[in-house]
Amino acid sequence: MPKELLLQVSPEIAANTALLQEHLSKQIKVGVDDIQHIAIVKRSIDARQKAIKVNLKVVIYLQGETFQESSIALPDYPNVTNKQEVIVIGAGPAGLFAALQLIELGLKPIVVERGKDVRGRRRDLKAINRDHIVNEDSNYCFGEGGAGTYSDGKLYTRSKKRGDVTRILELLVAFGATPDILVEAHPHIGTNKLPQIIQDIREKIIECGGQVMFETRVTDILIKNNEVQGVVTQNGDTISANKMILATGHSARDIFEMLDRKKVLIEAKPFALGVRAEHPQSLIDSIQYSCDYRGEHLPPAPYSIVKQVGGRGMYSFCMCPGGVIAPCATSPGEVVTNGWSPSKRDQATANSGIVIELKLEDFKPFEKFGALAGMEFQKSIEQKAWHLAGQTQRVPAQRMIDFTQNKVSASIPPTSYVPGTTSVEMGQVFPGFLSQILREGFTEFGKSMKGYLTNDAILHAPESRTSSPVRIPRDGISLEHLQIKGLYPCGEGAGYAGGIISAAIDGEKCALKIAESLNL
Numbered sequence: 001m002p003k004e005l006l007l008q009v010s011p012e013i014a015a016n017t018a019l020l021q022e023h024l025s026k027q028i029k030v031g032v033d034d035i036q037h038i039a040i041v042k043r044s045i046d047a048r049q050k051a052i053k054v055n056l057k058v059v060i061y062l063q064g065e066t067f068q069e070s071s072i073a074l075p076d077y078p079n080v081t082n083k084q085e086v087i088v089i090g091a092g093p094a095g096l097f098a099a100l101q102l103i104e105l106g107l108k109p110i111v112v113e114r115g116k117d118v119r120g121r122r123r124d125l126k127a128i129n130r131d132h133i134v135n136e137d138s139n140y141c142f143g144e145g146g147a148g149t150y151s152d153g154k155l156y157t158r159s160k161k162r163g164d165v166t167r168i169l170e171l172l173v174a175f176g177a178t179p180d181i182l183v184e185a186h187p188h189i190g191t192n193k194l195p196q197i198i199q200d201i202r203e204k205i206i207e208c209g210g211q212v213m214f215e216t217r218v219t220d221i222l223i224k225n226n227e228v229q230g231v232v233t234q235n236g237d238t239i240s241a242n243k244m245i246l247a248t249g250h251s252a253r254d255i256f257e258m259l260d261r262k263k264v265l266i267e268a269k270p271f272a273l274g275v276r277a278e279h280p281q282s283l284i285d286s287i288q289y290s291c292d293y294r295g296e297h298l299p300p301a302p303y304s305i306v307k308q309v310g311g312r313g314m315y316s317f318c319m320c321p322g323g324v325i326a327p328c329a330t331s332p333g334e335v336v337t338n339g340w341s342p343s344k345r346d347q348a349t350a351n352s353g354i355v356i357e358l359k360l361e362d363f364k365p366f367e368k369f370g371a372l373a374g375m376e377f378q379k380s381i382e383q384k385a386w387h388l389a390g391q392t393q394r395v396p397a398q399r400m401i402d403f404t405q406n407k408v409s410a411s412i413p414p415t416s417y418v419p420g421t422t423s424v425e426m427g428q429v430f431p432g433f434l435s436q437i438l439r440e441g442f443t444e445f446g447k448s449m450k451g452y453l454t455n456d457a458i459l460h461a462p463e464s465r466t467s468s469p470v471r472i473p474r475d476g477i478s479l480e481h482l483q484i485k486g487l488y489p490c491g492e493g494a495g496y497a498g499g500i501i502s503a504a505i506d507g508e509k510c511a512l513k514i515a516e517s518l519n520l
């Protein structure tokens with residue numbers, strides 16, 4: 001019987017098969033050559049002590065024991081060309097995984113996406129970075145693969161249902177992601193690898209008879225007797241179907257406005273907001289790994305920090321080791337930050353959103369907007385930041401200690417944020433209570449992570465698209481909208497997911513509920 005073992009080894013041993021084999025042979029008292037294969041099934045880094053260890057779960061196959069290289073195959077997707085059609089609005093993780101699941105269940109997805117395909121999108125990302133031009137349909141949030149395509153591709157989630165998470169990870173591997181994501185405690189894919197995976201998913205949908213329409217923005221949802229009939233696109237075309245998954249993400253403000261106008265029930269939802277902090281990666285490594293140099297066997301260190309400040313949670317969000325800060329605005333006249341990293345996370349800086357939990361009562365003076373109050377509050381901060389930084393895609397920036405001392409920074413060094421920065425006192429960007437919490441919070445962070453509070457860290461503002469400012473409420477069992485039959489609010493935009501994996505899981509869930517409603 002192959003032997004399963006939990007062990008702690010040095011990063012050097014964990015990274016070298018021959019050394020690991022030698023280590024294990026001593027541990028289980030067999031000759032090195034008696035070991036046929038070592039399968040690593042879980043890997044995590046334990047940086048709590050000075051001597052950093054790697055936790056491994058391994059299965060050891062001795063000579064003579066049956067070992068088969070496992071490969072993960074795609075499900076047997078049927079051809080759905082002539083099957084019942086379901087409209088999927090949005091080709092983010094929620095929409096794409098909903099489409100795959102619909103096919104598996106024998107339904108035909110018609111995916112309608114306002115943005116361009118992954119390759120076409122690249123030109124628009126260049127334009128926002130270099131020329132400060134924001135294409136309202138094609139940017140870091142909109143386009144094939146959704147907000148997750150040009151991201152860090154972190155694939156961890158707080159979802160407790162391991163089975164659901166594993167299924168999505170396995171599908172990603174079957175579509176070309178590295179099998180390492182099944183092993184790592186904190187898997188990620190990276191911006192350079194995600195586009196091909198997304199493209200392969202799209203090609204599979206089309207090969208099976210599904211449809212994927214790019215540069216097709218949904219402008220209206222047709223509803224009759226409280227039941228969906230189809231959608232209207234920006235060209236005035238109508239696509240008919242009485243089942244529809246609405247997975248347009250947290251930045252589709254026009255969708256929220258359209259629903260509000262049509263008196264389809266939506267609700268204001270609290271979200272979190274703050275800044276994106278950038279440190280030298282070497283500094284984060286030295287804090288997290290308690291060393292001067294992390295060496296060649298440890299990955300660029302991530303961090304995760306949360307504090308209660310002034311009665312609110314202030315926490316790191318979407319931390320990108322070895323990453324780059326991206327301009328994530330979806331309309332002209334606003335600036336928004338977020339972060340991405342390549343699969344190797346080999347950039348010189350580490351960035352993270354540092355955000356504060358908001359409450360519904362914070363959305364003053366926007367109460368008049370009702371369900372859109374949070375969205376208007378968010379928009380007002382993004383627009384103010386745009387004004388303060390010079391009305392381009394430059395963002396307000398300040399050194400961290402200067403911020404805590406209310407001092408405009410005399411200079412801002414170049415950061416990874418390509419459009420550039422303008423030295424601004426951050427207190428001008430946010431309402432007073434938020435600035436105060438951020439100031440206190442950074443001081444607190446500095447006490448837990450020695451070296452974190454430094455003027456070598458540059459704050460960029462705002463980090464405002466952390467989750468949806470609106471919920472599109474649905475029934476907890478059928479997942480249909482509370483009032484509109486056939487409408488399935490889905491993913492992050494509807495307020496039911498946060499992050500790539502949970503959005504993908506929610507997409508699958510909505511597809512399953514549609515099949516259930518059709519007795520499939």
Ligand code: FAD
Pocket residue numbers: 089090091092093094095112113114115137140141142143144145146147148149150151152153154155156216217218219247248249250251252255318326328338339340490491492493497498499500501503504
């Ligand atoms: P989205 O991905 O937002 O997709 C919605 C889609 O709907 C978009 O493609 C949009 O173009 C389309 N759409 C919108 N309106 C319309 C319309 N009217 N008609 C047709 N189509 C429309 N999450 C992680 O888990 N890990 C990370 O490392 C990570 N990094 C990120 C980095 C960046 C730069 C950004 C912006 C986000 C990152 N996220 C990350 C968040 C993650 O991308 C989202 O949580 C996830 O993509 C949400 O999936 P979704 O399908 O619900 O919505």
